[in-house]
Amino acid sequence: MAKEITPRSENYSQWYNDLVVKADLAEQSAVRGCMVIKPYGYAIWEKMQSVLDAAFKKTGVQNAYFPLFIPKSFFSREAEHVAGFAKECAVVTHHRLMNDPDGNGVIVDPDAKLEEELIVRPTSETIIWSVYKNWIKSWRDLPLLCNQWCNVVRWEMRTRPFLRTAEFLWQEGHTAHATAEEAQAKAVEMVHVYADFARKTMALPVIVGHKSPNERFAGAFDTLTIEAMMQDGKALQAGTSHFLGQNFAKSFDVQFADKDGSLQYVWATSWGVSTRLMGALIMAHGDDNGLVLPPALAPIQVVMVPIYKTEEEHDAVIAEFEKIKAQLEALGHSVRIDDRDTLRPGFKFAEWELKGVPVRLAMGARDLAAGTVEVARRDLLTKETMQLEGIARHIDGLLADIQQSIYDKALAWRDANIRKCDSWEEFKEEIKKGGFLLCHWDGTAETEQKIKDETKATIRCIPVDSCVCEEEGVDIYSGKPSKGRVVFAIAY
Amino acid sequence: MAKEITPRSENYSQWYNDLVVKADLAEQSAVRGCMVIKPYGYAIWEKMQSVLDAAFKKTGVQNAYFPLFIPKSFFSREAEHVAGFAKECAVVTHHRLMNDPDGNGVIVDPDAKLEEELIVRPTSETIIWSVYKNWIKSWRDLPLLCNQWCNVVRWEMRTRPFLRTAEFLWQEGHTAHATAEEAQAKAVEMVHVYADFARKTMALPVIVGHKSPNERFAGAFDTLTIEAMMQDGKALQAGTSHFLGQNFAKSFDVQFADKDGSLQYVWATSWGVSTRLMGALIMAHGDDNGLVLPPALAPIQVVMVPIYKTEEEHDAVIAEFEKIKAQLEALGHSVRIDDRDTLRPGFKFAEWELKGVPVRLAMGARDLAAGTVEVARRDLLTKETMQLEGIARHIDGLLADIQQSIYDKALAWRDANIRKCDSWEEFKEEIKKGGFLLCHWDGTAETEQKIKDETKATIRCIPVDSCVCEEEGVDIYSGKPSKGRVVFAIAY
Numbered sequence: 001m002a003k004e005i006t007p008r009s010e011n012y013s014q015w016y017n018d019l020v021v022k023a024d025l026a027e028q029s030a031v032r033g034c035m036v037i038k039p040y041g042y043a044i045w046e047k048m049q050s051v052l053d054a055a056f057k058k059t060g061v062q063n064a065y066f067p068l069f070i071p072k073s074f075f076s077r078e079a080e081h082v083a084g085f086a087k088e089c090a091v092v093t094h095h096r097l098m099n100d101p102d103g104n105g106v107i108v109d110p111d112a113k114l115e116e117e118l119i120v121r122p123t124s125e126t127i128i129w130s131v132y133k134n135w136i137k138s139w140r141d142l143p144l145l146c147n148q149w150c151n152v153v154r155w156e157m158r159t160r161p162f163l164r165t166a167e168f169l170w171q172e173g174h175t176a177h178a179t180a181e182e183a184q185a186k187a188v189e190m191v192h193v194y195a196d197f198a199r200k201t202m203a204l205p206v207i208v209g210h211k212s213p214n215e216r217f218a219g220a221f222d223t224l225t226i227e228a229m230m231q232d233g234k235a236l237q238a239g240t241s242h243f244l245g246q247n248f249a250k251s252f253d254v255q256f257a258d259k260d261g262s263l264q265y266v267w268a269t270s271w272g273v274s275t276r277l278m279g280a281l282i283m284a285h286g287d288d289n290g291l292v293l294p295p296a297l298a299p300i301q302v303v304m305v306p307i308y309k310t311e312e313e314h315d316a317v318i319a320e321f322e323k324i325k326a327q328l329e330a331l332g333h334s335v336r337i338d339d340r341d342t343l344r345p346g347f348k349f350a351e352w353e354l355k356g357v358p359v360r361l362a363m364g365a366r367d368l369a370a371g372t373v374e375v376a377r378r379d380l381l382t383k384e385t386m387q388l389e390g391i392a393r394h395i396d397g398l399l400a401d402i403q404q405s406i407y408d409k410a411l412a413w414r415d416a417n418i419r420k421c422d423s424w425e426e427f428k429e430e431i432k433k434g435g436f437l438l439c440h441w442d443g444t445a446e447t448e449q450k451i452k453d454e455t456k457a458t459i460r461c462i463p464v465d466s467c468v469c470e471e472e473g474v475d476i477y478s479g480k481p482s483k484g485r486v487v488f489a490i491a492y
Numbered sequence: 493m494a495k496e497i498t499p500r501s502e503n504y505s506q507w508y509n510d511l512v513v514k515a516d517l518a519e520q521s522a523v524r525g526c527m528v529i530k531p532y533g534y535a536i537w538e539k540m541q542s543v544l545d546a547a548f549k550k551t552g553v554q555n556a557y558f559p560l561f562i563p564k565s566f567f568s569r570e571a572e573h574v575a576g577f578a579k580e581c582a583v584v585t586h587h588r589l590m591n592d593p594d595g596n597g598v599i600v601d602p603d604a605k606l607e608e609e610l611i612v613r614p615t616s617e618t619i620i621w622s623v624y625k626n627w628i629k630s631w632r633d634l635p636l637l638c639n640q641w642c643n644v645v646r647w648e649m650r651t652r653p654f655l656r657t658a659e660f661l662w663q664e665g666h667t668a669h670a671t672a673e674e675a676q677a678k679a680v681e682m683v684h685v686y687a688d689f690a691r692k693t694m695a696l697p698v699i700v701g702h703k704s705p706n707e708r709f710a711g712a713f714d715t716l717t718i719e720a721m722m723q724d725g726k727a728l729q730a731g732t733s734h735f736l737g738q739n740f741a742k743s744f745d746v747q748f749a750d751k752d753g754s755l756q757y758v759w760a761t762s763w764g765v766s767t768r769l770m771g772a773l774i775m776a777h778g779d780d781n782g783l784v785l786p787p788a789l790a791p792i793q794v795v796m797v798p799i800y801k802t803e804e805e806h807d808a809v810i811a812e813f814e815k816i817k818a819q820l821e822a823l824g825h826s827v828r829i830d831d832r833d834t835l836r837p838g839f840k841f842a843e844w845e846l847k848g849v850p851v852r853l854a855m856g857a858r859d860l861a862a863g864t865v866e867v868a869r870r871d872l873l874t875k876e877t878m879q880l881e882g883i884a885r886h887i888d889g890l891l892a893d894i895q896q897s898i899y900d901k902a903l904a905w906r907d908a909n910i911r912k913c914d915s916w917e918e919f920k921e922e923i924k925k926g927g928f929l930l931c932h933w934d935g936t937a938e939t940e941q942k943i944k945d946e947t948k949a950t951i952r953c954i955p956v957d958s959c960v961c962e963e964e965g966v967d968i969y970s971g972k973p974s975k976g977r978v979v980f981a982i983a984y
Contacts, residue, residue: 046555063534065534067522067523076597087589091589096579096580096583105564106567118523120584127523140834
């Protein structure tokens, strides 16, 4: 089974596509660019949602739900936003089908044309701020902190499962504040919620930073991002948090009465992560045998495979597995006993390896007699024979070790692929090798664009949490003065 | 605040609309028929989702996600289904906007017409069965038990918040089985999951039964339903579960190899509940002061309002509240201390009454000195002074009492409004009074239609769990023989 996966060294992109399909995460549907998220993939997404949702709520955010459709005219209200979002999108023009008078199935009823076309939301700032106008009257109504979990549609030309799809699932937080400072602080708080989630739950090291003006969200004053490095050395933007200033408040006329009675425009943030995180998870940790899931996101954390010749042996091993399963479940772990009688153990081993289950137990009659069990860990592909005595406690600790170990490995690898680079000739060579290049930049959009045109590299972020970048220097391209290094990379 | 709500006796329909808006559950958006679910309303929906999702998973169901869009041609494949669902729907015809050459904002780009129009899913049988074709090859792949939580769109002409909206949120389960018996059993199992949820979590008494052929889901062989009675005596269909036979398997050519190697079409079910349950919850239990929430679904189960003149009094009361709050939270309850200093206690009382919080505590300096607290229960609008000693345990029990009491009240009221009716003259009078009429029916669609045309009453269900209905008799309208009574009512 595992050997059907293209090795990473041969074709990283094909390896990714193979993994998505063969590990039962997702597949293409009959609708261009729209994927089906299969139960195993969706179970991982549910775990992501659950951890993130709790983290949002801890910061005072409440969930709500806003319409799927946005009137076309709303997009014209915020000038930059329309340029960034309203172009490639799904447009609803009619509200009825009818039987084809010629008898060929159904056709669109020409009499059912909408007065104003509706856009399937590519993001919800406009519809949400049209609603916030009703909710915000006074300083007492602020801050307003809402999030929604929903689907959005962006008509992408080239799609890849999870990384770039026409429809995707995400959460979008939209907050309203009385002051610029408070809104800015909220945008910073939320990007750190994402960074914590990436590091602790996804075992994914990320760099937190500001986007350069070229890479900002359409309509934002500042975009904060978490940037991760994939195993091919490319960067993946895993989550963003925007300080929107008063742009949307002004476009939708949302003002509040301050304590002194004066009317002020409201300050805004928005922030989101999507099913793209699934792509990051797969690409950051997977190997040539399949997925490697951090225990915190694994739908099955421990799988148990019985090895037997007789029914008696089978029953004895299963009975012992049931005991361990109960103990592990009491410790909060999810366990599956793979008792399918039509498959050989070797096939099962390969299947659970492919699906990235962190820990696998195998036990036969001889193990049972000796009071031992074989414990295999997915991340290192190692096996060990262990005493049954205290096995649940041991596995509990092992799962924590694996979580940390996956993070440490990704971190070491990433750090080994971050390099300082101080000349343009060197940059052009180094960027071909992949990884993140820490370079001086003069702060202008022109220089950034020229570097992108010549090398495809973009500024992933201007780091906020790395003191190594705070030094003066000269721009690698223009030679003009620079106040600090930024992260350049080729990105997904 | 509460007095702004229209009394039920004056205008039940207006009372409902008032409650939805004033209790901060939902509101109309700028998009026709699409509502915004506000944080307080959404928090109730999240609780519903959480209980239902766990119940589904207990039966072996897994979540997945299927595309929002369905190719138009898919609807033509199942003849009845297209008649029932593909007519009033949102049709995506284009995938791009462009700047208006005349400078008037954005327009639909005529060059970006889709080859085949896409329908925003009104329900997902067709797209899901097109996917199941890839997933099902052998008997080993069955049963396949998937559910998705998502949004759907049906272009309704007359909409009401939660009860009937163009876009709504729901779950739709879609299962595939090797035999008709197994599929039928699954449809029955799931309608009972819904009935249990309605009774235990929503405190809503429901009748479980089969739909008459006229009222079946488009494409189903059998539709099971849970029917609830609202306070105006109208029926509300709160959830349905369908046995679909092999209709969709045949339309999408989904066959499996049986154990003996022969190819067989797969048997199907689908089942769903939606944000319509929010409407049922509001209309079943609310009163003229506002919402009455069963504790199992209340986002805030206990609210505490301090009464004070001095800062010292305030601090002492809040300190005591914090202690009780910690104890209640340890027991798994959600608590809010309403410490807003710009509002009077009376205003707060009315607000939390409006929002249906099951238990309210009020405490002033005198209570504190006496070691007592005032405990008000929302459902009965009663108040009692209680000892602080052991108060958390007491409230824990009180919440369970309230949950039961709300159910009992709704049940008693419903049962008082179910009447047997044996003549057509009597029926025409009685149906005007509302409630459920248990009547003999000859089993024909013709008779059902005639009764509907003359009185607007429909057969809500042929009950499965009520022995009172199993008796022979004669149809109230046609006088033909009948094998049992069915439930007639005017429905939402």
